[in-house]
Amino acid sequence: MDVSPQRTAVIGAGYVGLTTGACLASLGHHVVCVDVDEAKIARLRQGRVDILEPDLPELVAAGLTDGHLDFTGDVTTAVRAAEVVFLCLPTPMAADGRADLSAVESVVAELGPSLPTGCVVVNKSTVPVGTAAWVRRMLDRDDLAVVSNPEFLREGSAVQDFLNPDRIVVGSDDEDAARRVADLYRPLRAPVVRTDAASAEMIKYAANCFLAVKLSYVNAIAELCEVFGADVDAVTTGMGHDPRIGRAFLRPGPGWGGPCLPKDSSALLRMADTAGVRFDLLQAAVDDNTRQGERVVRRLAEELGSLHRARIGLLGLAFKAGTNDLRGSPALRSAELLVAAGAEVTAYDPAVSLDLHHIAVVDDAYQAVKEADAVLLATEWPEFRALDWTAIAELMNGTLVFDARNHLDPAAIDEAGLTWRGIGRMVTAGSPDRRTPSTKGERSERTA
Numbered sequence: 001m002d003v004s005p006q007r008t009a010v011i012g013a014g015y016v017g018l019t020t021g022a023c024l025a026s027l028g029h030h031v032v033c034v035d036v037d038e039a040k041i042a043r044l045r046q047g048r049v050d051i052l053e054p055d056l057p058e059l060v061a062a063g064l065t066d067g068h069l070d071f072t073g074d075v076t077t078a079v080r081a082a083e084v085v086f087l088c089l090p091t092p093m094a095a096d097g098r099a100d101l102s103a104v105e106s107v108v109a110e111l112g113p114s115l116p117t118g119c120v121v122v123n124k125s126t127v128p129v130g131t132a133a134w135v136r137r138m139l140d141r142d143d144l145a146v147v148s149n150p151e152f153l154r155e156g157s158a159v160q161d162f163l164n165p166d167r168i169v170v171g172s173d174d175e176d177a178a179r180r181v182a183d184l185y186r187p188l189r190a191p192v193v194r195t196d197a198a199s200a201e202m203i204k205y206a207a208n209c210f211l212a213v214k215l216s217y218v219n220a221i222a223e224l225c226e227v228f229g230a231d232v233d234a235v236t237t238g239m240g241h242d243p244r245i246g247r248a249f250l251r252p253g254p255g256w257g258g259p260c261l262p263k264d265s266s267a268l269l270r271m272a273d274t275a276g277v278r279f280d281l282l283q284a285a286v287d288d289n290t291r292q293g294e295r296v297v298r299r300l301a302e303e304l305g306s307l308h309r310a311r312i313g314l315l316g317l318a319f320k321a322g323t324n325d326l327r328g329s330p331a332l333r334s335a336e337l338l339v340a341a342g343a344e345v346t347a348y349d350p351a352v353s354l355d356l357h358h359i360a361v362v363d364d365a366y367q368a369v370k371e372a373d374a375v376l377l378a379t380e381w382p383e384f385r386a387l388d389w390t391a392i393a394e395l396m397n398g399t400l401v402f403d404a405r406n407h408l409d410p411a412a413i414d415e416a417g418l419t420w421r422g423i424g425r426m427v428t429a430g431s432p433d434r435r436t437p438s439t440k441g442e443r444s445e446r447t448a
């Protein structure tokens with residue numbers, strides 16, 4: 001294989017750390033993954049992966065079997081013989097909106113004295129500009145190098161994204177350390193963007209926040225489409241053919257969420273604020289995103305007349321399809337807003353089963369929509385497209401299906417006698433969109 005195997009330690013075995021560890025092991029490197037969560041480490045040693053990521057359980061099992069991958073709870077043991085140490089630690093949003101670097105700080109303080117001479121510390125967490133320099137000062141050792149190597153994987157396709165990256169960003173003032181980190185990825189044959197550490201750190205925020213702005217922009221265009229009778233799907237298709245715009249990240253929805261975009265836009269805004277730089281565009285994107293979530297619930301209220309005691313069948317809880325991650329989920333936010341407005345919410349998500357405060361979570365979609373006055377689709381799981389809408393029409397009290405992802409087939413819903421509503425979609429005379437959804441009372445009379 002086109003790789004010089006290196007001994008690596010990966011600190012933090014979450015979405016990024018576990019994917020990094022398992023993928024590097026699959027490339028032939030020797031990897032030890034470390035985590036403070038001892039129960040997680042015990043499960044991983046048995047090949048049990050908690051997160052929903054295609055191909056990840058298989059890669060973990062293969063790494064355990066061929067001996068390239070190991071797990072431990074002890075940082076000191078893991079880094080003792082390491083040539084490269086990856087930090088894949090959480091950097092969540094602190095109360096003041098900044099990135100909370102406490103996990104990075106405590107790990108760097110703990111592992112510093114144990115790192116072997118010549119070791120390269122690679123930061124993969126998303127961290128404010130200047131963190132690599134700060135880590136370097138904390139380590140306070142001339143025999144170590146620090147490299148910023150931000151990660152761009154998406155949840156739900158983490159392994160494929162890691163193994164087929166658009167680019168590998170390697171930021172460091174240390175030429176030799178940067179080359180060694182780039183070499184780890186050589187079998188992937190991806191373009192390497194070689195920068196200083198500060199630029200690498202900024203690339204990560206700039207990329208995620210650009211995506212956030214793009215999504216808020218398209219959600220605003222969708223609202224205008226509703227007002228002016230245009231169809232946002234046609235509009236984004238027309239925009240997306242322009243390679244300067246691109247087709248990706250043009251789907252309107254209930255607002256963008258997840259564990260990254262919201263916290264990273266908040267962190268970049270705080271960085272700008274601290275530096276005295278105005279970033280009104282990004283602030284507007286964040287504010288518009290909050291409004292987008294509220295707008296979905298307001299539209300439901302308008303369609304139903306009132307949300308007080310309305311029964312809502314919520315399809316989807318995860319922040320997007322393909323993951324069981326609920327962090328920053330627009331679906332959960334919608335549920336919270338609905339409950340606050342007096343609605344009763346029953347939810348179903350194919351990847352999520354847990355008890356949620358105020359929201360009943362059930363085991364299948366048909367249970368969720370039973371006696372519902374309206375259905376709200378908030379996560380675009382493919383299986384929702386295959387639902388039997390005639391059966392659902394029988395189960396529901398009302399007729400409204402609010403598709404906050406434009407994911408369903410309006411014709412199938414119309415044929416079932418239900419009323420489809422989407423985001424930014426054209427309302428034409430005679431189309432299902434023109435029909436007024438019946439209220440609970442009317443529907444009961446109709447079906448009586």
Ligand SMILES: NC(=O)c1ccc[n+]([C@@H]2O[C@H](COP(=O)([O-])OP(=O)(O)OC[C@H]3O[C@@H](n4cnc5c(N)ncnc54)[C@H](O)[C@@H]3O)[C@@H](O)[C@H]2O)c1
Pocket residue numbers: 011012013014015016017034035036037040088089090091103106107124125126127151152153154155259260
């Ligand atoms: N999730 C993503 O899609 C994604 C993609 C790119 C970058 N990132 C960034 O990567 C970083 C990690 O994100 P994640 O989603 O993998 O987080 P995560 O919460 O899934 O995983 C973090 C792991 O670190 C462990 N941990 C916490 N403190 C520790 C300590 N002191 N020592 C050892 N382990 C510790 C936790 O137990 C957890 O298993 C964040 O900065 C995030 O912004 C995330």
Ligand SMILES: O=c1ccn([C@@H]2O[C@H](COP(=O)(O)OP(=O)(O)O[C@H]3O[C@H](CO)[C@@H](O)[C@H](O)[C@H]3O)[C@@H](O)[C@H]2O)c(=O)[nH]1
Pocket residue numbers: 126151152153154155156208211215248249250251252253254255256257258259260261319320321330
């Ligand atoms: O056309 C689109 C695309 C996405 N979304 C929403 O945007 C949010 C974020 O989606 P996505 O970017 O796919 O999810 P993440 O897995 O959080 O990945 C983002 O955040 C990661 C962590 O930093 C980065 O590594 C990735 O490159 C970046 O895409 C979700 O709520 C999606 O539903 C839309 O509404 N419309």
